[in-house]
Amino acid sequence: EDPARLAEFEARIDRGEKIEPADWMPQLYRKQLIRMIEQHAHSEIIGALPEGTWITRAPGFKRKLALMAKVQDEVGHAQLLYSAAETLGKSREQMIQDLISGKSKYSNIFNYPAFTWADSCFISWLVDAGAIVNQLANAKGSYGPYCRALDRICAEESFHLKFGHHCVIYLATGTEKQRQMFQEAINRWWTPMMHFFGPADKISTHTEVLMKWKVKMSSNDDTRNQFLDMYVPKIWELGFTIPDPKLKKNAETGRWDYTEPDWEEFKRVINGDGPCNKERLEVRRIAEERGRWVREALRSPKAAYVTPLA
Numbered sequence: 001e002d003p004a005r006l007a008e009f010e011a012r013i014d015r016g017e018k019i020e021p022a023d024w025m026p027q028l029y030r031k032q033l034i035r036m037i038e039q040h041a042h043s044e045i046i047g048a049l050p051e052g053t054w055i056t057r058a059p060g061f062k063r064k065l066a067l068m069a070k071v072q073d074e075v076g077h078a079q080l081l082y083s084a085a086e087t088l089g090k091s092r093e094q095m096i097q098d099l100i101s102g103k104s105k106y107s108n109i110f111n112y113p114a115f116t117w118a119d120s121c122f123i124s125w126l127v128d129a130g131a132i133v134n135q136l137a138n139a140k141g142s143y144g145p146y147c148r149a150l151d152r153i154c155a156e157e158s159f160h161l162k163f164g165h166h167c168v169i170y171l172a173t174g175t176e177k178q179r180q181m182f183q184e185a186i187n188r189w190w191t192p193m194m195h196f197f198g199p200a201d202k203i204s205t206h207t208e209v210l211m212k213w214k215v216k217m218s219s220n221d222d223t224r225n226q227f228l229d230m231y232v233p234k235i236w237e238l239g240f241t242i243p244d245p246k247l248k249k250n251a252e253t254g255r256w257d258y259t260e261p262d263w264e265e266f267k268r269v270i271n272g273d274g275p276c277n278k279e280r281l282e283v284r285r286i287a288e289e290r291g292r293w294v295r296e297a298l299r300s301p302k303a304a305y306v307t308p309l310a
């Protein structure tokens with residue numbers, strides 16, 4: 001690659017300019033962005049599934065409505081992100097194929113089952129909180145289309161977080177059984193939640209290059225630490241426990257000490273062998289098949305008579 005162009009590209013990034021689709025960029029920047037944005041889009045679309053199963057079972061009409069709107073938002077986020085990734089040259093069809101075939105990754109956390117309503121509340125409050133910490137940072141990054149998508153996603157996610165918090169407060173101030181349900185949800189979801197921010201910095205593959213080019217604005221350990229700073233006190237304040245005896249803020253380092261979550265489990269789950277991976281991809285595969293006629297109809301020359309899309 002031309003060293004002069006690379007230097008100018010890096011100088012633009014250092015000046016805080018946004019890179020836009022038609023601008024020159026190194027192949028590796030393009031490749032890394034496609035990988036990361038695509039994985040993010042898949043995470044949104046697959047992330048809709050564990051909560052989606054709770055729409056008909058959410059307690060009360062208002063919660064059903066709110067959850068339905070939230071799940072719809074998540075699918076909308078996937079649309080925004082697929083569009084952002086498409087600006088880099090990979091087609092949406094190819095991305096969906098790579099999801100269904102298992103070639104592309106998506107967030108570890110959505111491969112676990114949401115057994116109870118409290119699990120769904122954990123996702124709405126704490127998984128969304130983790131996502132917001134990550135996305136607020138990366139919205140200040142260097143690639144224009146990704147940052148603009150993240151700005152809009154964060155605005156919507158902040159409603160999800162409030163909805164999730166509201167549902168958790170209801171359980172926390174309810175009966176002993178309701179409190180126990182949420183405690184069990186924390187026990188089930190804590191390890192996947194710690195995994196959610198990615199492997200420890202010392203074993204993370206992509207952090208260095210992504211941070212150099214301001215795609216990633218905070219390392220995995222820093223984002224995890226920021227999440228712990230913001231949410232552990234809130235969980236403790238509600239009288240719940242976190243299943244990690246080592247978890248405490250270290251007064252000397254100003255950071256959280258914790259037991260390293262089982263990274264072997266993480267690897268298994270992100271490589272296709274978690275409790276729900278097969279089921280999640282099967283749902284997407286069936287949706288893809290069922291929607292084929294709609295896509296074909298839209299592409300058909302006859303569709304030009306009924307819609308300007310064709």
Ligand code: BYC
Pocket residue numbers: 035036039040041043044045046047048051074105106107108109123127128131134195196197198199203204205206207210216220270
């Ligand atoms: N899960 O070098 P590393 C939501 C992979 S959805 C799976 O540290 P990087 C929501 C990583 O891909 C929002 N895989 O990677 C939706 C890499 O594998 P490959 C989800 C993971 O990219 C519905 C390898 O491990 N948020 O909130 O520097 C309902 C080495 O890792 C994970 C995003 O997607 C993981 N957790 O950093 C409710 C954020 N972590 O590709 C809520 C966008 C790592 O070499 N993504 N891997 O085969 C990112 O910010 C970054 O990609 C990560 C990882 C921080 C996740």
